[in-house]
Amino acid sequence: MTLSDYLPLLVFLAAGALIGSALLVLGKIGRARPNQVKGLPYESGILATTPVRQRFSIDYYLTAMLFIVFDIELAFIYPIVVVLRDTGTAALVSLLTFVVTVVIALVYVWRKGALEWR
Numbered sequence: 001m002t003l004s005d006y007l008p009l010l011v012f013l014a015a016g017a018l019i020g021s022a023l024l025v026l027g028k029i030g031r032a033r034p035n036q037v038k039g040l041p042y043e044s045g046i047l048a049t050t051p052v053r054q055r056f057s058i059d060y061y062l063t064a065m066l067f068i069v070f071d072i073e074l075a076f077i078y079p080i081v082v083v084l085r086d087t088g089t090a091a092l093v094s095l096l097t098f099v100v101t102v103v104i105a106l107v108y109v110w111r112k113g114a115l116e117w118r
Helices: 003-029 058-082 089-112
Strands: none
Touching: 058 089
């Protein structure tokens, strides 16, 4: 591989660095004019009527973590399934061990009631 093979990548990185630097410099050049209205919390065109900091139930975070765990499970299973014929029984045994472990974890979580929304 020669330097000319990397030229488009270098141009792309240089352009990104140049644009990013220009935006940072231009942001510092302008005058800051803070006022009370600009400092108000604002979301989706609706002014906040309740405190901005709200407490969420632990169930929300548990559900989110369980979703991430079982979503990542698919990210691990898919590549193994794609090459399953080429890798043979070793991949199949490891895949089944992984799936059984995750199913046992799912049954445990289910029996503990972590999937129930309260």
